[in-house]
Amino acid sequence: MNWETVIGLEVHAELSAASKIFCGCATTFGGEPNTRVCPVCAGMPGTLPKLNRAVAEYAVRVGLALNCEITRHCKFDRKNYFYPDLPKAYQVSQLYAPICREGRLTVVADGKEKSIGIREIHMEEDAGKLVHDCSGNRTFMDFNRCGVPLLEIVTHPDFQSGAEVIAYLEKLRETLLYLGVCDCKMQEGSLRVDVNLSVRRTGGEMGVRTEMKNLNSFKAIGRAIDYETKRQIEILGKGGRVYQETRRWDDENGVSYGMRSKENAQDYRYFPEPDLLPIEIDDQWLKMIKGSLPELAHEKRERYINDYKISEKEAFIITTHKNISGLFETVSELSGNPLESAHLVTGEIMRLLNQTDTLPEDLSLDGRKLAALVNLVSDGKINRNAYRETVEAVFTRDVIPEEYIAENGLMMINDDEAVIEAVKTALSENSGAVADYRAGKEKAFGFLMGQVMKRLGGSGNPDMARKALKDALK
Amino acid sequence: MFDLSATELSAAIKAKKISVAEAVESYMGRIEKTDKSLNAFITVSKEKALARAAEVQGRIDGGETLSPLAGVPIAIKDNISVKDIETTCASKTLEGYTPVFSATAVERLERAGAVIVGKLNMDEFAMGGSSETGVYGAVRNPWDNARVAGGSSGGSAAAVAGGEIPLALGSDTGGSIRQPCSFCGATGIKPTYGSVSRYGLIAYASSLDQIGPIGRGIGDCAALLSIISGTDEKDSTCVIKEPFDFGGGFPDNANGLKIGIPRNYFGDGVDESVKKSVLAAAEELEEAGATVGDFEMPLMDYMIPAYYIIACAEASSNLSRYDGLKYGYRSAKAKTLPEVYRLSRSEGFGIEVKRRIMLGSFVLSSGYYDAYYKKALQARYLIKEAYDGLFKRFDAILSPTAPTTAYKIGENVGDPMKMYMGDIYTVSVNLAGLPAVALPCGFDERGLPVGFQLVGNAFSDGILVKAARVYQNRTDFHARKPKTGGEAQ
Amino acid sequence: MLIDEKLIEYLENLSCLTLSDGEKERLTADLGEILNNMARLEELNAKGVPERSHPFDDVNAFREDEAVCSFDRALILKNAPEENGEAFVAPKTVE
Numbered sequence A: 001m002n003w004e005t006v007i008g009l010e011v012h013a014e015l016s017a018a019s020k021i022f023c024g025c026a027t028t029f030g031g032e033p034n035t036r037v038c039p040v041c042a043g044m045p046g047t048l049p050k051l052n053r054a055v056a057e058y059a060v061r062v063g064l065a066l067n068c069e070i071t072r073h074c075k076f077d078r079k080n081y082f083y084p085d086l087p088k089a090y091q092v093s094q095l096y097a098p099i100c101r102e103g104r105l106t107v108v109a110d111g112k113e114k115s116i117g118i119r120e121i122h123m124e125e126d127a128g129k130l131v132h133d134c135s136g137n138r139t140f141m142d143f144n145r146c147g148v149p150l151l152e153i154v155t156h157p158d159f160q161s162g163a164e165v166i167a168y169l170e171k172l173r174e175t176l177l178y179l180g181v182c183d184c185k186m187q188e189g190s191l192r193v194d195v196n197l198s199v200r201r202t203g204g205e206m207g208v209r210t211e212m213k214n215l216n217s218f219k220a221i222g223r224a225i226d227y228e229t230k231r232q233i234e235i236l237g238k239g240g241r242v243y244q245e246t247r248r249w250d251d252e253n254g255v256s257y258g259m260r261s262k263e264n265a266q267d268y269r270y271f272p273e274p275d276l277l278p279i280e281i282d283d284q285w286l287k288m289i290k291g292s293l294p295e296l297a298h299e300k301r302e303r304y305i306n307d308y309k310i311s312e313k314e315a316f317i318i319t320t321h322k323n324i325s326g327l328f329e330t331v332s333e334l335s336g337n338p339l340e341s342a343h344l345v346t347g348e349i350m351r352l353l354n355q356t357d358t359l360p361e362d363l364s365l366d367g368r369k370l371a372a373l374v375n376l377v378s379d380g381k382i383n384r385n386a387y388r389e390t391v392e393a394v395f396t397r398d399v400i401p402e403e404y405i406a407e408n409g410l411m412m413i414n415d416d417e418a419v420i421e422a423v424k425t426a427l428s429e430n431s432g433a434v435a436d437y438r439a440g441k442e443k444a445f446g447f448l449m450g451q452v453m454k455r456l457g458g459s460g461n462p463d464m465a466r467k468a469l470k471d472a473l474k
Numbered sequence B: 001m002f003d004l005s006a007t008e009l010s011a012a013i014k015a016k017k018i019s020v021a022e023a024v025e026s027y028m029g030r031i032e033k034t035d036k037s038l039n040a041f042i043t044v045s046k047e048k049a050l051a052r053a054a055e056v057q058g059r060i061d062g063g064e065t066l067s068p069l070a071g072v073p074i075a076i077k078d079n080i081s082v083k084d085i086e087t088t089c090a091s092k093t094l095e096g097y098t099p100v101f102s103a104t105a106v107e108r109l110e111r112a113g114a115v116i117v118g119k120l121n122m123d124e125f126a127m128g129g130s131s132e133t134g135v136y137g138a139v140r141n142p143w144d145n146a147r148v149a150g151g152s153s154g155g156s157a158a159a160v161a162g163g164e165i166p167l168a169l170g171s172d173t174g175g176s177i178r179q180p181c182s183f184c185g186a187t188g189i190k191p192t193y194g195s196v197s198r199y200g201l202i203a204y205a206s207s208l209d210q211i212g213p214i215g216r217g218i219g220d221c222a223a224l225l226s227i228i229s230g231t232d233e234k235d236s237t238c239v240i241k242e243p244f245d246f247g248g249g250f251p252d253n254a255n256g257l258k259i260g261i262p263r264n265y266f267g268d269g270v271d272e273s274v275k276k277s278v279l280a281a282a283e284e285l286e287e288a289g290a291t292v293g294d295f296e297m298p299l300m301d302y303m304i305p306a307y308y309i310i311a312c313a314e315a316s317s318n319l320s321r322y323d324g325l326k327y328g329y330r331s332a333k334a335k336t337l338p339e340v341y342r343l344s345r346s347e348g349f350g351i352e353v354k355r356r357i358m359l360g361s362f363v364l365s366s367g368y369y370d371a372y373y374k375k376a377l378q379a380r381y382l383i384k385e386a387y388d389g390l391f392k393r394f395d396a397i398l399s400p401t402a403p404t405t406a407y408k409i410g411e412n413v414g415d416p417m418k419m420y421m422g423d424i425y426t427v428s429v430n431l432a433g434l435p436a437v438a439l440p441c442g443f444d445e446r447g448l449p450v451g452f453q454l455v456g457n458a459f460s461d462g463i464l465v466k467a468a469r470v471y472q473n474r475t476d477f478h479a480r481k482p483k484t485g486g487e488a489q
Numbered sequence C: 001m002l003i004d005e006k007l008i009e010y011l012e013n014l015s016c017l018t019l020s021d022g023e024k025e026r027l028t029a030d031l032g033e034i035l036n037n038m039a040r041l042e043e044l045n046a047k048g049v050p051e052r053s054h055p056f057d058d059v060n061a062f063r064e065d066e067a068v069c070s071f072d073r074a075l076i077l078k079n080a081p082e083e084n085g086e087a088f089v090a091p092k093t094v095e
Helices: A053-065 A162-179 A218-237 A283-292 A297-308 A312-318 A322-335 A338-355 A367-378 A384-397 A401-407 A416-429 A431-438 A443-455 A462-473 B006-014 B020-038 B046-061 B104-111 B154-161 B178-184 B218-228 B272-287 B300-321 B337-348 B351-364 B370-393 B416-421 B427-431 B461-474 C005-015 C021-043 C073-077
Strands: A003-014 A077-080 A090-093 A100-109 A112-125 A129-132 A138-142 A149-155 A191-201 A210-213 A245-250 A255-261 B041-044 B073-077 B115-120 B144-148 B167-172 B187-190 B210-215 B258-262 B291-295 B396-400 B436-443 B449-456 C088-091
Touching (some): A003 A162, A003 A218, A053 A100, A053 A112, A053 A149, A090 A112, A112 A162, A162 A191, A162 A322, A210 A218, A218 A255, A297 A312, A297 A322, A312 A338, A322 A338, A322 A367, A338 A384, A384 A401, A416 A431, A416 A443, A416 A462, A431 A443, A443 A462, B006 B020, B020 B073, B020 B115, B167 B187, B178 B187, B218 B436, B218 B461, B258 B370, B272 B291, B272 B436, B272 B449, B291 B370, B300 B351, B300 C021, B337 C088, B351 B370, B351 C021, B396 B461, B449 B461
Parallel strands (some): A210 A245
Antiparallel strands (some): A112 A149, A245 A255, B041 B115, B187 B436, B436 B449
């Protein structure tokens, strides 16, 4: 009998708003403990929350991009529990009327298209950080993260494999990045994924699910899913029982272990947050947010292919990351040459990124400089070698292209006499090759061509040199 | 000087007849003398007040145009945050807590030149109707020291009625301004929900709490309310646009004012003396030109349950933050984290607070939410709807504030349900977010004050203030004073 | 509504309180009486009636997304029963 895995995801995305969800403290990552805290996010008595408008707008953006219904009248609720990282002893979240519901995201996994159902997206506040004193017996409470705005994006249990999960997460990350609402850095916790997983006999009744936390990379998620699937099948295969619990993934050792049992499920006593007014999203506001939606990756791909006649393959490479497509669009616009710009980005730039182990999110290149180079090469002012060399210099040392070309004598030699002179010298010094060519050995032409270019110091105009050489050999 | 109203005192200060320091010191003297018997103050901040007095005097002397309350000593209920002054909510839980910021209402008063002289006693976390539940002991009624001052703003009402202070801030969640006003013979306003910022008011029940003034007459209360009202970017629920402007003067007629009297508010369980005085107040306003009609108030049986369910639910959540980790009391016995939580809370809260937290946890807990909490929210909807209908017929609803006059200290402490039933006339006003004024209208056979309330439609606080002015222009109940010391009369 | 020991214990846990025996006895009686009174709500026909959690129907109170200066850390920690100059200090938290 076969087993089937059923997976649902809860993704917490930290929004890249400048300020916290309910107060004006900055959301910047890191910093000295308790230096980005005010009476509101510290939960001091008598303080009240005031909602950051950008948080609602970001949530709606994501909802629209994920084809959700937008809840026109949505509310916040309090989730009550005691824990030292939660200064008010309740988290302001959304239970009864989340801002977005019932969306879809289509992904391609194992060569097949699959539509994943989004159950809901809700807004909530992040909790603080607890640092445990290993030697002593104390915990230090840092509230810098308290009140950082989060979106929780919850799917239906629509996944059947790790590959589908990863495909979904990649697409979700791409979408969040393009929307400009989250920087999606898993290492810094700005994208956190909890995996709910159960197994069942194919077509049988749903099994008991576990929830996995502490998944810090896509790779870890894939490994954790494989591990948990095996673990549950093994238990059930032996006639055992899977317990509903939260499990923590230990990536180093490739195992997970159970945390607090969810069977003692907390009674969170959710109720409508009386300190905040409901949010009403009217047609006008919704239209405005729709209008402000940036172009998403798949829309960009279509435009590149249709309008710029860029190949599908190149369009795909360009849109793997917002920073790459951003660079492409700048270079393309400034140079007026989308095809050459696409070659540059998918060729040299991708090669340099790989070679230097640079992540696309850390890419910072001056598009103006690259656009200038694109123009120089397409106008025949520099040849391909000089072009590649200068691009690399711009990439690694941020040189000014025109200066670099001048200093290194890379400007193409378009002077007829210099070319004819170089051809003459090359022919007189390589009479053997000339004879070979004349005897019908076409290969010798390439050799002679190389000799001509060498004499031009690498910056000769190859078209011109080829023509002069052919003329001289007639 | 003690005969001057707050606005008269401010005028005398501006006319250089009295200095701010003199005014503050004189009242400080009164507090020192009478508060041993009243126990209305938790904290008297003399040095800070004198420093503030000098500063305000400087502003006045410098020709700055200040508010009608400039230079007036004022005291603040101890659940309203004042920066650098201990703010305890009359609870061991907040012992030693000194806020690092001031409530918006306090900031506005200070900007207006009022001088804060101290913090006033109350029921612990404003949970109660007798000001007996606080850790600092019971507030005593200035008319009879053996009796309660009412609550939860008992300290505010007693201090004003006892002549310790011309004007005070209180808060009203289910009658906590109006009922002590009634018991002590003071005047108070429970403003429309959302007209005064709650920022800095230590929450009991967020959707019901509202800060308001308690004074000797409606003029002072109106002056104070116009200063503290108005939108505040820190409070999302403070939806009013402009501060109230009640205008000046005492109109001498109530022509055109349509008053409704809920017949069923005058049934069994209401003191005869209360009925008599309150109906006399209605006649007084009728004589002044108002029309008076009666009606049957619907949903009366559901008001107390709906109120206590909603208030306790919100309170159970609002008071969860007191855990012995960030501020206030931490149990010395606690070693582990769970002990810090449970022992600090158990030793820090009094029995009434625990009762309401437990009740609130219950009505929100899974399995009971729908039957209690959800049902209470639906009752709230119907109550608000009923009021909406009534205000199509009436401008103001006139009723007793409390069924009885002040009772003896200790008399009702052991009987929470009896205590809760005393709030029958006040709680629905908070559920619907409406404004009300509480005015003295007579005395019972023991010489204890009787009060009545006028309830208006949302944001019609101005209409109520005008009606109150007419009433107080024609009567002198608000101006009568207890004998100092408050021996039974 | 019958309040039994189990329910009181459950509510103690939810409320993070440890009651003395005397308090337990008292609150068992009180809560029973209060909830009996609250039970009057059962008679209210509220079918289809909306729930009102705010006095009014106002919506949309926002602040703009601008980061402002936070508070001085010393002030944030000022009232803490235990702190180390940087953070609030609690006995070790066990997960």
